[in-house]
Amino acid sequence: MNHTPAHDDRAGLVEADDKALEVRALYEKIEQRVLGRTWTLPELALGFTQDAAYVGRLVLAAEHTWGIDGDVDAELRHKLAECLWWVFVLADRLDVDMPEAYAATMDKIGSGLQQTLRGMGA
Numbered sequence: 001m002n003h004t005p006a007h008d009d010r011a012g013l014v015e016a017d018d019k020a021l022e023v024r025a026l027y028e029k030i031e032q033r034v035l036g037r038t039w040t041l042p043e044l045a046l047g048f049t050q051d052a053a054y055v056g057r058l059v060l061a062a063e064h065t066w067g068i069d070g071d072v073d074a075e076l077r078h079k080l081a082e083c084l085w086w087v088f089v090l091a092d093r094l095d096v097d098m099p100e101a102y103a104a105t106m107d108k109i110g111s112g113l114q115q116t117l118r119g120m121g122a
Contacts, residue, residue: 020088
């Protein structure tokens, strides 16, 4: 599995972002009918932090130090994907172009790490 996306190819992230917002729009329809409103930004952030915290428990379960009911691998796969979804949803609400921010951040971190490695004589 290749974990290094091409720096100038954001198509996959743009597609994921679009899909995340399509799913969010469905949630908003349900929220509007049930609550009479859609979730606020703090409510969305709380939803993300709850799912991200559960990833921690699932990692412990994957390492056999925490028990959960169900298939740990399936739960971990689902919850990690859900966390990615939350990131796209939050980025949209905060007017952050996530594909661009990701590419720029990875370039910056990568350059810094390369410089560190050069400084270490690697």
